[in-house]
Amino acid sequence: MKLNKILKNAFLVTVACLVLSACATSKKSGQMQGDVYSGTDTVEYLASGVPDRVFFATNESVLTTASRETLRKQATWLRKNSKITIVLEGHADERGTREYNLALGERRANAAKDYLMTYGISSDRISVLSYGKERPVDSGSNPLAWSKNRRSVTVKAN
Amino acid sequence: MKKIFVLLFIWIFQTNALALIEVDITRGNLNPLPIAVSPLSIDNESKKSFEKILDKKDIGSEISKVIENNLKTSGLFNPLDKDAFLQAPEIANLKPRFEDWNLIKAQALITGKVKYVDDKLRVEFRLWDILAGKEMMALAFTTVPNNWRRVGHIITDKVYERLTGEKGYFDTRIIYVAEEGPKTKRIKKLAIMDQDGANNKFLTLGNELVLTPRFNSTNQMVTYLSYFRNLPRVYLLDIETGIQEVVGDFPGMTFAPRFSPDGKKIIMSFAKDGNSDIYTMDLENRIVEKITNHPSIDTSPSYSPDGKYICFNSDRSGYQQIYVMKSDGSNVKRISFGKGLYGTPVWSPRGDLIAFTKLHKGKFYIGVMRTDGSGERLLTENYYQEAPSWSPNGRVLIFYRETKTDDKGKGFSAKLWSIDLTGYNERLVDTPTDASDPSWSSLLTN
Numbered sequence: 001m002k003l004n005k006i007l008k009n010a011f012l013v014t015v016a017c018l019v020l021s022a023c024a025t026s027k028k029s030g031q032m033q034g035d036v037y038s039g040t041d042t043v044e045y046l047a048s049g050v051p052d053r054v055f056f057a058t059n060e061s062v063l064t065t066a067s068r069e070t071l072r073k074q075a076t077w078l079r080k081n082s083k084i085t086i087v088l089e090g091h092a093d094e095r096g097t098r099e100y101n102l103a104l105g106e107r108r109a110n111a112a113k114d115y116l117m118t119y120g121i122s123s124d125r126i127s128v129l130s131y132g133k134e135r136p137v138d139s140g141s142n143p144l145a146w147s148k149n150r151r152s153v154t155v156k157a158n
Numbered sequence: 159m160k161k162i163f164v165l166l167f168i169w170i171f172q173t174n175a176l177a178l179i180e181v182d183i184t185r186g187n188l189n190p191l192p193i194a195v196s197p198l199s200i201d202n203e204s205k206k207s208f209e210k211i212l213d214k215k216d217i218g219s220e221i222s223k224v225i226e227n228n229l230k231t232s233g234l235f236n237p238l239d240k241d242a243f244l245q246a247p248e249i250a251n252l253k254p255r256f257e258d259w260n261l262i263k264a265q266a267l268i269t270g271k272v273k274y275v276d277d278k279l280r281v282e283f284r285l286w287d288i289l290a291g292k293e294m295m296a297l298a299f300t301t302v303p304n305n306w307r308r309v310g311h312i313i314t315d316k317v318y319e320r321l322t323g324e325k326g327y328f329d330t331r332i333i334y335v336a337e338e339g340p341k342t343k344r345i346k347k348l349a350i351m352d353q354d355g356a357n358n359k360f361l362t363l364g365n366e367l368v369l370t371p372r373f374n375s376t377n378q379m380v381t382y383l384s385y386f387r388n389l390p391r392v393y394l395l396d397i398e399t400g401i402q403e404v405v406g407d408f409p410g411m412t413f414a415p416r417f418s419p420d421g422k423k424i425i426m427s428f429a430k431d432g433n434s435d436i437y438t439m440d441l442e443n444r445i446v447e448k449i450t451n452h453p454s455i456d457t458s459p460s461y462s463p464d465g466k467y468i469c470f471n472s473d474r475s476g477y478q479q480i481y482v483m484k485s486d487g488s489n490v491k492r493i494s495f496g497k498g499l500y501g502t503p504v505w506s507p508r509g510d511l512i513a514f515t516k517l518h519k520g521k522f523y524i525g526v527m528r529t530d531g532s533g534e535r536l537l538t539e540n541y542y543q544e545a546p547s548w549s550p551n552g553r554v555l556i557f558y559r560e561t562k563t564d565d566k567g568k569g570f571s572a573k574l575w576s577i578d579l580t581g582y583n584e585r586l587v588d589t590p591t592d593a594s595d596p597s598w599s600s601l602l603t604n
Binding site for chain 2: 094129135
């Protein structure tokens with residue numbers, strides 16, 4: 001048991017080192033890939049195994065592989081619960097001008113919306129709301145906090 | 159809000175057009191002009207009347223303090239210590255003893271007199287050139303007593319104009335967003351105050367998120383973004399009556415509003431399906447026009463003062479840059495080509511410059527460039543700052559600045575700052591709460 005834990009830790013440290021050496025922009029080991037948040041600290045769940053949010057790179061609205069996987073889980077859950085309607089809340093980090101970030105949040109939420117629609121979710125069930133940089137989840141002024149804040153969150157509307 | 163009132167101007171003495179002292183406003187505050195602001199004299203009876211109405215012991219002296227503070231914050235003047243003044247206010251106003259004022263190194267002197275006349279405040283003031291030993295201007299006006307601070311601002315505007323050759327910016331107001339609470343759950347309210355921070359008032363209660371209020375330069379209407387009922391839309395607010403209405407009937411978020419220079423249109427962004435374009439709406443006939451049509455983010459539009467051009471922010475090149483186009487949307491040209499990202503372009507009321515926010519290597523700058531993009535000049539660098547707004551004479555910019563939080567996410571604040579076009583005279587603009595998104599009004603009286 002103890003040995004197992006030590007081995008596991010050693011493994012994690014090795015992985016972290018690899019990630020760090022592989023990608024100079026990756027900070028705070030294991031929580032970010034590139035500058036996209038990959039941790040789970042802020043994630044809530046719509047249902048068991050269905051994360052409520054996806055994360056974006058700086059100035060980007062492209063869905064990552066992990067984001068697409070999350071959205072497919074959301075689509076499956078939405079198909080099973082056909083009466084549920086949702087709001088996609090798009091957000092940006094604090095390192096951009098307010099007005100541009102409002103547009104960017106809207107673009108991010110729509111990227112998520114488009115993906116859900118390709119998985120059969122009717123646009124009637126989805127509304128989009130951008131908060132720009134107005135509602136961060138993490139009030140820190142560092143790359144990790146910013147990565148948590150660049151997000152689109154799926155919220156039940158009914 | 160503030161009652162509209164009539165100012166009665168009377169020229170009591172028309173002096174020679176030849177300016178004796180001149181202040182060069184392009185030089186910054188390297189050599190502020192020493193000026194003496196003598197307390198406005200007041201007779202005992204008037205003093206008592208104003209004390210009853212305004213709860214101020216000596217309204218003449220209070221008005222002179224307003225003037226003095228304005229002159230000081232302009233960075234162009236150095237108001238001298240009153241303790242050194244040798245002449246009593248009432249005598250100085252009749253005929254200053256120039257040698258006495260020269261002795262304390264004053265180059266200009268403001269004197270005046272306040273009187274209570276028919277429930278009103280009557281003020282006369284004079285501006286003197288000490289070295290030449292001459293009166294430069296004299297003016298009198300009458301208003302309701304409650305406007306006493308504005309009297310101080312108007313006097314400052316007249317003095318500023320006489321000495322610099324440019325219109326002043328003191329009898330103006332700032333509308334902004336007052337902020338409170340933690341960064342993750344910020345409460346925001348519209349607030350308005352005089353240019354010097356006095357008479358602060360909150361215009362909304364903070365129940366819904368509000369952003370980016372902007373003045374109409376032809377009257378005291380305001381346009382802003384409100385999240386009322388969780389629907390982010392552009393609103394129009396009459397600050398005299400408090401009546402507000404949503405602008406247009408858009409099936410999605412409208413944002414980044416500004417008025418056209420004639421005040422008849424609102425220009426803004428409308429976001430739909432992940433794309434933001436620029437639209438205008440005519441406030442009289444409600445006709446909506448689409449100005450840009452591009453699958454990129456087009457936002458932060460701002461008209462040139464003649465209404466013929468629009469500068470805006472677009473990421474059509476891949477990143478945020480500044481563009482200029484004709485007001486019908488034709489002839490789009492990118493004008494920002496320096497390193498970094500550019501946002502929030504805003505056209506100077508003088509027409510010759512565009513102020514902007516720039517992000518480069520993790521730092522934010524407020525800068526200006528000519529309208530063809532040449533002559534870029536960065537005025538100030540900080541951790542975070544954005545959203546410059548011009549003083550009506552195009553000489554000063556007000557913007558907001560946010561602090562970096564510590565490792566625990568604590569220590570956040572947002573404040574208003576101003577800086578001269580010269581890059582000198584950077585100042586914190588005091589507000590009762592945290593503040594952002596300032597917009598400078600035009601002069602209340604011309």
